[in-house]
Amino acid sequence: MSIIAAPREPAPETRVALVPEVVGSLVRAGHRVLVESGAGTAAHHDDDSYTDAGAEVIPAIDLAAVDILAHVTPLPATALGRLREGAVTIGLDAPLDDDERLAAANARRITMLAFERLPRTSRAQAMDVLSSQALAAGYRAVLEAAVRLPRFFPLAMTAAGTVPPANVVVLGVGVAGLQAIATARRLGAKVSANDIRPDSAEEVRSVGATFIDVGLDAAEGTGSGGYARSLGSSAAERQQAALAPHIAAADVLITTAAVPGRRAPRLVTADMVAAMRPGSVVVDLAASTGGNVEGSMPGMDIAVPSSRGGGTVTVVGLASAASDLPTDASRLFAKNVANVVALLTGNDGALVVPLDDDIVAGMALTHDGVTRDREGRPVTAAA
Amino acid sequence: MSIIAAPREPAPETRVALVPEVVGSLVRAGHRVLVESGAGTAAHHDDDSYTDAGAEVIPAIDLAAVDILAHVTPLPATALGRLREGAVTIGLDAPLDDDERLAAANARRITMLAFERLPRTSRAQAMDVLSSQALAAGYRAVLEAAVRLPRFFPLAMTAAGTVPPANVVVLGVGVAGLQAIATARRLGAKVSANDIRPDSAEEVRSVGATFIDVGLDAAEGTGSGGYARSLGSSAAERQQAALAPHIAAADVLITTAAVPGRRAPRLVTADMVAAMRPGSVVVDLAASTGGNVEGSMPGMDIAVPSSRGGGTVTVVGLASAASDLPTDASRLFAKNVANVVALLTGNDGALVVPLDDDIVAGMALTHDGVTRDREGRPVTAAA
Structure with missing residues (x-):
């Protein structure tokens, strides 16, 4: 069991990283799902529909309690700094060379999984946010x-x-x-x-x-x-x-x-x-x-x-053409997120980060305190 | 030969009653066509394209010289009052019971042909502005x-x-x-x-x-x-x-x-x-x-x-949904107008108003100083 959360995205973003139907499948898979109140409003997914699907809708997410944070727009360094040590983020992270965010993530040993770094393999297609949003x-x-x-x-x-x-x-x-x-x-x-x-x-x-x-x-x-x-x-x-x-x-x-x-x-x-x-x-x-x-x-x-x-x-x-179709763009985005979450679940249901999986390895922009390139090699931080 | 004219329509109307390709067919049929400068601008038909098609593009139309005036929006009473005696107008005229306009038309013995009064016959379909705009x-x-x-x-x-x-x-x-x-x-x-x-x-x-x-x-x-x-x-x-x-x-x-x-x-x-x-x-x-x-x-x-x-x-x-598609809506409107004009051309090419034609009889809201109902019977003006 992992604790998976989705925040309310900053305006003008209208999409949301989890939608009620995907929350339902995550809950059935044994996870706990936290959704910030109002996260789906602009995408016409209201709080009640998340609650009905089994999410806990809360005014503010305690980031220190979250295993996996799913997001659409890049997380600010302040949010990365409040996550629990070793947590995972899944979302869009461009530009990928933002030193402040990378440093905040590495200080907390966060694994940032960036959709921009998804390998172009057929197995990865079910997680391909760039394609679904395109x-x-x-x-x-x-x-x-x-x-x-x-x-x-x-x-x-x-x-x-x-x-x-x-x-x-x-x-x-x-x-x-x-x-x-x-x-x-x-x-x-x-x-x-x-x-x-x-x-x-x-x-x-x-x-x-x-x-x-x-x-x-x-x-x-x-x-x-x-x-x-x-x-x-x-x-x-x-x-x-x-x-x-x-x-x-x-x-x-x-x-x-x-x-x-x-x-x-x-x-x-x-x-x-x-x-x-x-x-x-x-x-x-x-x-x-x-x-x-x-x-x-x-x-x-x-x-x-x-x-x-x-x-x-x-x-x-x-x-932001995809954001102008927020209900369905979010639905596709959330399905892609859920397929990444499935890679992060060990045999006992606990959170794992399998770097021997080419998809996880490719997406991992940071892991265990180190910034990584597409091939998984450590990148020296810019001075 | 008739002199056929199209005015610049008042804003917010974006359509125009004649388009260059229809002007070309009218000119080839032997008519003279006058177009008010800028009449097609909002519909993206510019003055040059009318000139190229054989129209005379002029700053202001001398209504007293016009045989047939084609229009989209109802003509104001002042315009009807300036037409030559016995001229014909073809266009949309609703509301059909506007006493001021009817009186102005009758004072000049104008034949107002109203598309709203077109009979619902198969022969009339080629003139059916209500359908083409719908x-x-x-x-x-x-x-x-x-x-x-x-x-x-x-x-x-x-x-x-x-x-x-x-x-x-x-x-x-x-x-x-x-x-x-x-x-x-x-x-x-x-x-x-x-x-x-x-x-x-x-x-x-x-x-x-x-x-x-x-x-x-x-x-x-x-x-x-x-x-x-x-x-x-x-x-x-x-x-x-x-x-x-x-x-x-x-x-x-x-x-x-x-x-x-x-x-x-x-x-x-x-x-x-x-x-x-x-x-x-x-x-x-x-x-x-x-x-x-x-x-x-x-x-x-x-x-x-x-x-x-x-x-x-x-x-x-x-x-005004049709006006939001002004280039093509005008094109269809103008084709409908041209098919009505074809009914008004006698053997020698001169203007005729054949009231024995059920289409002309049905459309004629006014003729020879008299307001007419759908069946061609005189209507007594409201007091």
């Missing part, structure tokens, strides 16, 4: 575009004639991009997409979209772990030139390109945005990590005058 | 709901498990309701629907939704012209009682019920809204004609505390 973000990006577009997504058929479907371009086809393609296709749009990983062509076609070939060779686009890598400047220029006519013809552009641990690649220049028709909509899912689109601002709509005259293009910088 | 409104209602819902519409599948699809209830299944059902289904929701017209059960099933049977018999629900009629109070109470459990279980409720020329029926009480889960969304497309939902306000989001506790239900009063 699913929500990709869906959300299409809704944000559709509600701003002065046109239909689907073909509209009337007795007086038809209006053709909207033309949607998606750049970056990881989980968020594939979900954006699928959602735009569901809504009836014509979708084309590009990613610099050569494998992506087949993925794009498998979800019914047209692949935009920008003529890069395989070595240029694929980095470690199947993620995209940064392009050199010549390849990036060729990519932009190849994309420009597709973007100019689009009603909606959705960008989702990310390179792990680095600033998001700049795929679309201000000139490429201005070349779109007035009324068109751009949604940049990477707005808060540097932006795929020049001029996008996290959490804001920017009106860019179309160089064709007659109006503006709307550039939407989505800051 | 198509836009039904689509829009679903987007407005989806963007406010803290949940996915579709089933979300991840390696950690699935999240079930959203449960959507649609009340009123005319053109807007059927389009709302189709759009919600496209997005992956589970949809059930009701309309008091018994024929609607088959229509609902044909678009893949479940029909909610409220146990009314055929005579209670069907009015003239295939529209729904007002229910007596006993039938209305039975309807509400039968709908209540379906609404309480819904994530999204969309109401589209209208009875022509009358206040929209009250289908959903405040208690029925409060019985929904926190986070649920209600979209009332009838908000500006009296409201299907108690407490809805046109153009506003109202947060109603859920009687289950833990949060609020959002009630969205959509005021």
Whole structure:
């Protein structure tokens, strides 16, 4: 039996790390679950539903009594410093090199399990918060575009004639991009997409979209772990030139390109945005990590005058797309958390931290007073 | 050859009665087309695109030179008074009993062709502005709901498990309701629907939704012209009682019920809204004609505390859903206008008003100095 807790997340975060249905499964597995009062309010999971599921809902969690603290946003150093020695945290921890937090965790010998460090293996998929939240973000990006577009997504058929479907371009086809393609296709749009990983062509076609070939060779686009890598400047220029006519013809552009641990690649220049028709909509899912689109601002709509005259293009910088779908994003997040908790339960039900498990070893940002790299080697703290 | 003109519509209207592609077809048919500068700006049709299509874009239209004036919102009496004697207007004219406008039109022997008076015949479908704009409104209602819902519409599948699809209830299944059902289904929701017209059960099933049977018999629900009629109070109470459990279980409720020329029926009480889960969304497309939902306000989001506790239900009063899709809604509107214009062209291309045509006769609210009813009989002006 472990004592597992979920705090109320700081605003503007609306998600919560445990939801009632997951609390139920943890309680049935023999754990005690503490939930801070109001933790689920913004996600529409109220205190009573946690109580009904078997949680103890309390005004303030005594961190010194907690074995496992599940969280969405990174815990402040002060909270890490109040946990009991040897406790475990499970959540999002970026940036992973925050010396103050690492020092606080190591002083209490906390094991910080960071979802950003989850290995990309098939066994780890059931714990993949980045993927589950990207699913929500990709869906959300299409809704944000559709509600701003002065046109239909689907073909509209009337007795007086038809209006053709909207033309949607998606750049970056990881989980968020594939979900954006699928959602735009569901809504009836014509979708084309590009990613610099050569494998992506087949993925794009498998979800019914047209692949935009920008003529890069395989070595240029694929980095470690199947993620995209940064392009050199010549390849990036060729990519932009190849994309420009597709973007100019689009009603909606959705960008989702990310390179792990680095600033998001700049795929679309201000000139490429201005070349779109007035009324068109751009949604940049990477707005808060540097932006795929020049001029996008996290959490804001920017009106860019179309160089064709007659109006503006709307550039939407989505800051926290998954948080805008808090009920279901939290549900997926909590399922991922519960699957990590299952790795931390020994034969007698007590808390264990099995560093011989590649998932636990990969996620462990700190353990037993030491900061660790992805391969589990000790990292010397910055001076 | 007729001189056909479209004015800039007064704010907040964003639609325009003629779009460039329709201007092109009118010009090819031999007409002269005048467009007020900026008329299409809010619908993202700029002056240049009208000029390119063959229109004369001018700062102010000389109404005395116009044969046919196409408009979206009802023309003010002052504009009607400045038209040349015997001119024709084509547009939306509600309320149809505005004495000042009727008097102004009759003083100039204007023929006001009101889309609200279009006969419900198959030949008239190509001119049916109420249907084409309802198509836009039904689509829009679903987007407005989806963007406010803290949940996915579709089933979300991840390696950690699935999240079930959203449960959507649609009340009123005319053109807007059927389009709302189709759009919600496209997005992956589970949809059930009701309309008091018994024929609607088959229509609902044909678009893949479940029909909610409220146990009314055929005579209670069907009015003239295939529209729904007002229910007596006993039938209305039975309807509400039968709908209540379906609404309480819904994530999204969309109401589209209208009875022509009358206040929209009250289908959903405040208690029925409060019985929904926190986070649920209600979209009332009838908000500006009296409201299907108690407490809805046109153009506003109202947060109603859920009687289950833990949060609020959002009630969205959509005021002008078609105007929120102005590019395509205008395109459909303009096609409808052009099909009416085609009825007004004699053998030599000159303007005619053929009152022996049932469509022209039905639409003619005024003609030759006389106000007319639906059957073409003169109406005595109110004192």
